[in-house]
Amino acid sequence: MALKDEFLKALEEQPEPPRRTRWSPGLEWVGDQGTITTEALPEERSVEWDHVLRHWGLDPEHFQVVEPVLFNSWGGEDGGNNRQYKAKVIRRLNESVDLDPLIKEALKKKPVKKIYDGDGVLVVALADWQIGKSDGDGLEGTIGRVLEAREGVIQRVKELRRIGRPIAKLIVLWTGDSIEGCMGHYATQTFSVELDRRDQVKVTRRLLLDSLMEWSKHFTEVHVASVAGNHGENRLNGKAFTSLSDNDDLAIVEMVQEILAANPETFGHVKFFWPSDSITLTLESAGWILGMTHGHMSRGGATAEAKIRTWWQKQAAGKQPIGDADVLVTGHYHHLRVADWGGCVWIQSPAMDGGSDWWKLSSGEVSEPGTVTFAMYPDQRVADFQIV
Secondary structure (H helix, E strand, O other): OOHHHHHHHHHHOOOOOOOOOOOOOEEEEEOOEEEEEOOOEEOOOOOOHHHHHHHOOOOOOOEEEEEEEEEEEEEOOOOOEEEEEEEEEEEOOOOOOOOHHHHHHHHHOOOOOOOOOOOEEEEEEEOOOOEOOOOOOHHHHHHHHHHHHHHHHHHHHHHHHHOOOOEEEEEEEEOOOOEOOOOOOOOOHHHHOOOOHHHHHHHHHHHHHHHHHHHHHHOOEEEEEEOOOOOOEOEEOOEEOOOOOOEHHHHHHHHHHHHHHOOHHHHOOEEEEOOOOOOEEEEEEOOEEEEEEOOOOOOOOOOHHHHHHHHHHHHHHOOOHHHHOOEEEEOOOOOOEEEEOOOOEEEEOOOOOOOOHHHHHHHOOOOOOOOEEEEEEOOEEEEEEEEO
């Protein structure tokens, strides 16, 4: 056949028109279960639920469709019948949180007898890991940076003690967005993530647990302070619909607390703090008030600093606890900024993920990842600042 005839034949072949639907196809998730709805199918074709689950971003190994299955059937324009299915989807029953192996690992750890003296505090801000995000060097790169930071914190406290810094206490700030989440934050999120939600939580939990077990050997006292970020929210149609504390960032820390609590002889000096239905937390550090929030509730300004400062000033005017902060640490904005506002030093932490392709393409800007560390002493509210 001549190329001309092939071209003309191709023009005559029309694709099958899309089938109309009665229900809106997609996935809606509420609490611990969801509703999944297929596209319209020819009536004679059986529905392949594994394919449908994958289509909407769920791994059939971790999720399953359960009865009852509803369907709509109606006549199509081609003379055949269309059918559309709707069913409940739940996490598989064997997918419970696997804390037992980690508890057994924690129980094997023996106590470290060395006691450190001094009134200095090393502060480590763990911000925006967003485990599961594929941008930049993806999951592998983020895990690598977290492990490097784990060792970097140990080396940093050793360096400070060698030059005479009296550091005995560690404060770990868990500022939110520890996981990427799977849906509801931006349009392509479900398509682009490398891990489903359960595996994001699993990897993050193990990384945090491993870091705290290693760091705990080098301090007399360890405080882990946590707030929730926007990526950890339980969302429906792009909006958080449960309480402020119903958040994966806090759930991960709660799991780690339960694991370490199984071995109080070794980890009894590690204490955990998080707010109840609040997005802020304050705690004492070397006689100063150390405050933290993720940063996603800040509004009103052209820059991150303008937004955070406006928000913080309103909190102070309303006599909220965070308004008394001598040092305020935030995440969310994924780049390093430090500013002395007089009554408060603001520290904006960089992220640990691989960056944002969307932000790079729209703004041209790229921020270096890293973990903020600094010391606090009774006569110095911020000193010995370093990114590890």
